[in-house]
Amino acid sequence: MKNILVTGGAGFIGSAFVRYMLERYPEYNILVYDKLTYAGNMDNLLPVHDEPRFRFERGDIADRDTVRRVLSDHQIDTVVNFAAESHVDRSILQADAFIHTDVVGVYLLLDEAKAHGVERFLHVSTDEVYGDIEEGKFSVETDPFAPNSPYAASKAGGELMVRAYHVTHGMNTVITRGSNTFGPYQYPEKLLPFFITEALEDRPLPLYGDGRQVRDWLYVEDHVSGIDLVLHKGVSGEAYNIAGEDNRCNIDVAHQMLDLLGKPHTLLKHVPDRAGHDRRYAMNCDKLRALGWQRAHHWEAALEATVRWYVDNAWWWRKIKTGEYLEYYKRQYAARLAAAE
Ligand code: NAD
Ligand code: DAU
Numbered sequence: 001m002k003n004i005l006v007t008g009g010a011g012f013i014g015s016a017f018v019r020y021m022l023e024r025y026p027e028y029n030i031l032v033y034d035k036l037t038y039a040g041n042m043d044n045l046l047p048v049h050d051e052p053r054f055r056f057e058r059g060d061i062a063d064r065d066t067v068r069r070v071l072s073d074h075q076i077d078t079v080v081n082f083a084a085e086s087h088v089d090r091s092i093l094q095a096d097a098f099i100h101t102d103v104v105g106v107y108l109l110l111d112e113a114k115a116h117g118v119e120r121f122l123h124v125s126t127d128e129v130y131g132d133i134e135e136g137k138f139s140v141e142t143d144p145f146a147p148n149s150p151y152a153a154s155k156a157g158g159e160l161m162v163r164a165y166h167v168t169h170g171m172n173t174v175i176t177r178g179s180n181t182f183g184p185y186q187y188p189e190k191l192l193p194f195f196i197t198e199a200l201e202d203r204p205l206p207l208y209g210d211g212r213q214v215r216d217w218l219y220v221e222d223h224v225s226g227i228d229l230v231l232h233k234g235v236s237g238e239a240y241n242i243a244g245e246d247n248r249c250n251i252d253v254a255h256q257m258l259d260l261l262g263k264p265h266t267l268l269k270h271v272p273d274r275a276g277h278d279r280r281y282a283m284n285c286d287k288l289r290a291l292g293w294q295r296a297h298h299w300e301a302a303l304e305a306t307v308r309w310y311v312d313n314a315w316w317w318r319k320i321k322t323g324e325y326l327e328y329y330k331r332q333y334a335a336r337l338a339a340a341e
Helices: 012-024 042-048 064-073 088-093 096-116 150-169 191-200 220-233 250-261 299-312 314-320 323-338
Strands: 003-007 029-034 054-058 078-081 120-126 173-178 180-182 205-208 214-219 239-242 247-249 268-271
Touching: 003 012, 012 029, 012 042, 012 220, 029 064, 042 054, 064 096, 078 096, 078 220, 088 096, 088 150, 088 323, 096 120, 096 150, 120 150, 120 220, 150 173, 173 220, 180 220, 180 299, 191 205, 191 250, 191 299, 191 314, 205 250, 205 323, 214 220, 214 250, 214 299, 220 239, 247 250, 250 268, 250 299, 268 323, 299 314
Parallel strands: 003 029, 003 078, 029 054, 078 120, 120 173, 173 239, 180 214, 205 268
Antiparallel strands: 214 247
């Protein structure tokens, strides 16, 4: 392993992985290949911009010719695929881009990686492929898929193609299924960065339904250390859960965040629920732990560090909260907030 292609490396988790890998492995070269959709942001890569082992090419994973050229020009031996449309609410409004990237894009990237003779292909997936998990249960890697949102279904489709390329073509593949990730540089459409940045401006926080939905919160640095371990030690053809093992409901998360900011809980507004909203995600990650992983960050300190980062880095999110973002905000929240209790 020497020349690693990180697709989607200008996004939230991909950029954290790039920063982590360049620091941890002085012998690796990293090429980020990213379409720079609304969620891709070169500011996320500013900390590594001057690093000679870092390169960037703009492109779509569903553009076969460009993927082929990039694999060859940079003598890529390893692919780590983060590229995706990643926001559930957007997939409910319109799912075309999700099928394009999370299904067709994954297939084309895999196919070109196979043709080029890539030695290792890691695909980043999600706990949402398991669907809604009843109280008391924790998903294990052999559980059947039951995706409920168009986003989750597209991620399940991409994953199954990775599996098929391993079984049919003998490709050396591994899959990670991460849980709900939070931390610095997360696009402010996702619950925590959205609520933190809105609360800083004393704006209403639209909480879907009763706010009692449970997510398994994973700090981004723990997510990328899990991916690193699976990349190096995971068994080919296998999938690994990466769980924060911090199962908390949205309303409690929001209250804790507001307390850290010293803002009133009355900013929270209960709005009509997300369609098809999964009530609970929860995973078992014994399989990853058996490879030697343990999380290094615990909820309270990680939440505090995250809140502090958005307070200290308003330059980063203020630039984003313009243009397309405001259009999306209007489509997603105007009617909901008008109907708020
Ligand atoms: P993100 O939306 O912040 O970043 C996605 C990146 O992919 C962006 O830089 C975007 O420009 C790029 N991209 C999108 N379409 C592309 C295409 N066709 N070709 C090339 N690049 C493209 O997402 P994220 O939260 O960092 O998630 C990264 C991966 O991790 C995704 O595969 C997601 O499904 C998965 N995941 C996310 C979470 C989470 O909580 N955020 C949890 C588990 C798994
Ligand atoms: O579980 C892993 C998944 O986590 C990833 O695969 C996805 O890419 C990532 O976006 C995330 O999906 P969620 O749907 O869980 O994340 P989101 O931040 O959109 O929502 C978290 C919870 O908060 C969910 O129960 C919905 C709720 N929510 C979200 C928003 C944006 C609200 O109540 N109000 C909101 O405005």
